[in-house]
Amino acid sequence: MRTARPPTRRAILAAPLLAAPLLAAPALRAAARGGTVVVVGAGSAGLAAAALLREAGQSFTLLEARDRIGGRAFTDRSLGPDCPFDAGAEYIHWAERNPWAPIARAAGVRFASEDGWARTLTIDDRAATEAEQAARRAGFSGLDALLAPKGGDPSLAEAARAGGPNAEQAAAGLSRLSLGEDPERVSAVDYDRLWSGTDLWVDGYGDLVARHFADLPVRLACPVEVIDWSGPAVRVGTARGALSAAAVIVTVPVGVLKSGALRFTPGLPDLQQAALDGLHMGAYTKIGLRLDPGKIDPAAFGDAVSVATGGPTLYFEMGPFGRPLAVANLGGDGARDLCRAGEAAAVAHATERLGAILGAQARGAVLAGRLAGWWTDPQALGSYSIVAPGHAEARDTLRAPMGGRVFLAGEALAGGGAMTVGGATLDGERAARDVLKALGA
Ligand SMILES: Cc1cc2nc3c(=O)[nH]c(=O)nc-3n(C[C@H](O)[C@H](O)[C@H](O)COP(=O)(O)OP(=O)(O)OC[C@H]3O[C@@H](n4cnc5c(N)ncnc54)[C@H](O)[C@@H]3O)c2cc1C
Numbered sequence: 121m122r123t124a125r126p127p128t129r130r131a132i133l134a135a136p137l138l139a140a141p142l143l144a145a146p147a148l149r150a151a152a153r154g155g156t157v158v159v160v161g162a163g164s165a166g167l168a169a170a171a172l173l174r175e176a177g178q179s180f181t182l183l184e185a186r187d188r189i190g191g192r193a194f195t196d197r198s199l200g201p202d203c204p205f206d207a208g209a210e211y212i213h214w215a216e217r218n219p220w221a222p223i224a225r226a227a228g229v230r231f232a233s234e235d236g237w238a239r240t241l242t243i244d245d246r247a248a249t250e251a252e253q254a255a256r257r258a259g260f261s262g263l264d265a266l267l268a269p270k271g272g273d274p275s276l277a278e279a280a281r282a283g284g285p286n287a288e289q290a291a292a293g294l295s296r297l298s299l300g301e302d303p304e305r306v307s308a309v310d311y312d313r314l315w316s317g318t319d320l321w322v323d324g325y326g327d328l329v330a331r332h333f334a335d336l337p338v339r340l341a342c343p344v345e346v347i348d349w350s351g352p353a354v355r356v357g358t359a360r361g362a363l364s365a366a367a368v369i370v371t372v373p374v375g376v377l378k379s380g381a382l383r384f385t386p387g388l389p390d391l392q393q394a395a396l397d398g399l400h401m402g403a404y405t406k407i408g409l410r411l412d413p414g415k416i417d418p419a420a421f422g423d424a425v426s427v428a429t430g431g432p433t434l435y436f437e438m439g440p441f442g443r444p445l446a447v448a449n450l451g452g453d454g455a456r457d458l459c460r461a462g463e464a465a466a467v468a469h470a471t472e473r474l475g476a477i478l479g480a481q482a483r484g485a486v487l488a489g490r491l492a493g494w495w496t497d498p499q500a501l502g503s504y505s506i507v508a509p510g511h512a513e514a515r516d517t518l519r520a521p522m523g524g525r526v527f528l529a530g531e532a533l534a535g536g537g538a539m540t541v542g543g544a545t546l547d548g549e550r551a552a553r554d555v556l557k558a559l560g561a
Contacts, residue, residue, distance in 0.1 A: 140185070149525070155366030156181055157555055158356045160344045160382070163191020163531040165371040165548030171344065172552035179561055181365075182336060183358060185343035185499050189333060192373070192500055193532075193541050195326035198490050199410040203443050207406060207492035208326045208503075209541045214317030218542035221320060223332055232322035232441060239422030244429055245476045259290030266417040269309045271318075272367020275509040276311060277303035287502035293425075298437050299539070300404025300451035300503040310515070317534040317545075323441045329541065343499075344372075348385040349526045356524040360505035366559060369551045371530040375501025376402040380457045392528070398511025399532055401515045403495040405455035407448040415485035416447045416478060426473045434456070434473050446474055451503070468490040501514075504539040505532035517551075524558055527551045 162184035280291035295303035346357035346556025418438030432454025467489030529551035
């Protein structure tokens with residue numbers, strides 16, 4: 121997640137990840153002896169689950185719909201091999217406890233430091249006045265205390281209301297540019313549970329994830345269509361044939377689960393369905409613009425926030441890691457609209473806004489653009505999971521296994537680590553341990 125204010129999250133202690141207490145049914149044990157575990161989805165959660173199963177000597181098959189691994193951790197090179205940018209995850213959040221921090225250090229990847237505040241704020245086509253900048257800073261100061269739950273489970277928008285218009289605006293900015301969702305749709309209790317700590321900005325988080333798991337066997341371009349768990353063994357139907365499994369770990373994003381693109385037979389039990397109903401996907405979106413360094417040096421300007429009346433607020437990362445790039449970040453319904461409008465429209469919009477910040481010459485410096493439109497990506501259908509107000513228990517509830525043989529996992533189930541690669545990784549490992557326990561391994 122990207123955030124436009126320091127610190128990214130409140131320092132709250134993690135609720136321990138729930139380990140599902142489970143005893144394997146005799147029929148399941150029998151099926152497991154010669155059986156295998158199918159892991160659906162080769163993002164951070166599925167990869168971590170498969171790696172743990174391999175370490176435990178458990179046979180497994182890892183199935184992935186895309187033609188690559190990593191899921192929402194993906195370093196995009198479509199703007200040129202010398203101009204990679206992370207279309208999805210780019211920060212190792214809460215680095216003090218995140219398993220990716222030591223992995224990244226051992227791999228020698230580059231980190232960039234971030235001071236947390238954009239250096240430039242523009243409103244429509246002009247630089248913000250001192251008074252406007254002061255109002256913005258005032259909105260953020262004290263916001264954490266306002267958003268902290270005081271009973272019930274209001275939305276972030278409701279929680280901020282008592283702080284007046286500056287606080288409401290700050291909460292909206294935080295919600296869209298950190299969670300990818302409008303503040304009316306975010307549970308304040310869930311937000312409060314998210315882990316906080318140091319954020320490390322990684323040069324190539326997607327590459328790091330893909331490299332770390334490169335030696336895991338995986339069947340690519342193999343979308344799973346149906347999971348039939350009506351019998352003692354599970355039948356996993358894919359576009360390329362069916363497999364039988366003793367147990368299945370399903371790590372597809374909540375957006376895919378809700379879309380019905382992957383069906384369960386029988387359907388989800390009431391408990392899991394109710395939990396899923398309380399979750400939805402945000403629309404955190406990036407638009408990468410490749411710039412002509414002969415015409416403009418984005419790094420000279422510093423990161424920028426561009427506010428437009430009646431349009432989405434864009435946060436521009438200028439020249440990340442010294443590259444001739446500007447990456448626009450946005451979230452909420454404004455981002456959904458741009459994803460639906462398509463890449464050409466989104467790139468034109470971001471270019472227009474860049475011009476408002478850097479001057480008209482910047483528009484002529486844009487050589488190419490890329491929309492990382494997760495909202496319309498069929499294998500994600502959104503950026504990451506959001507808990508709706510009043511559904512604060514949804515993440516924990518989804519971890520209950522179905523029939524002792526179907527286990528859901530991924531960032532959405534990661535408690536305080538939700539919405540992150542680190543959380544997905546820990547939750548994938550949690551699911552693998554639950555499966556091993558269930559199989560009596
Ligand atoms: C724009 C953006 C910015 C982000 N920024 C950060 C950040 O800075 N730091 C951070 O830690 N996190 C960030 N995140 C969140 C992070 O990327 C995710 O939380 C994490 O990658 C999710 O991992 P996962 O394994 O749960 O899901 P995924 O990575 O989505 O993996 C699920 C896999 O299932 C596959 N799949 C889908 N349908 C099927 C099917 N039918 N059959 C088989 N496979 C299927 C998908 O292709 C995918 O590979 C960001 C996400 C986005 C979108």
